[in-house]
Amino acid sequence: MEQTEFLEKNVFTDLKNLNDGLNKETIPYFSESDFEIVLQRVEHFGIGVYSIESWLNGEAFEVAAHDDFKKKATDPKWYKKAFLTFKSRQSGLLYSATYKVSNKLLAKNTTLDKGDLS
Numbered sequence: 407m408e409q410t411e412f413l414e415k416n417v418f419t420d421l422k423n424l425n426d427g428l429n430k431e432t433i434p435y436f437s438e439s440d441f442e443i444v445l446q447r448v449e450h451f452g453i454g455v456y457s458i459e460s461w462l463n464g465e466a467f468e469v470a471a472h473d474d475f476k477k478k479a480t481d482p483k484w485y486k487k488a489f490l491t492f493k494s495r496q497s498g499l500l501y502s503a504t505y506k507v508s509n510k511l512l513a514k515n516t517t518l519d520k521g522d523l524s
Contacts (some may be wrong), residue, residue: 409507417447417505424500433502435461438493441501445485454479454506460492461500468492479506 407415410432421443423434436444448455456479457471470491475484485503492499 407512409505409512412507412512413453413505416451417444417453425502435500435502438497438499438501441489441503444501444503445482445489448485448505449482451511452480452508453511454508455485456504456506458485458488458492458501458503460496461502462496462498467496467499 418434421434421436421440424437425433425435445455447453455472457469459469460467470484470488472479472481472484475487477484489501492501
């Protein structure tokens with residue numbers, strides 16, 4: 407299974423991709439509430455989050471990366487803090503991120519049980 411397929415099948419499932427040409431068509435953008443679910447799911451699977459980008463009215467607003475927090479990409483402390491900071495600074499943002507699904511996780515071919523997370 408490829409990383410993109412894994413993310414679509416397990417992390418982004420049942421969420422609305424709001425990318426209407428903001429950036430590369432393949433990068434999904436989510437509302438604040440949906441991105442919160444994305445972060446819960448990546449934490450559940452232990453997926454690395456390298457960076458989070460926020461957008462306001464079609465323009466890049468702010469970016470945070472795990473290096474800025476001196477944390478590993480798989481450490482949820484950094485991305486939870488970054489997300490909370492973005493939310494408190496500006497409402498109505500859209501969010502995207504860059505992820506790294508480990509080869510071990512891809513090899514498992516796991517799918518999210520709908521009962522695990524909403």
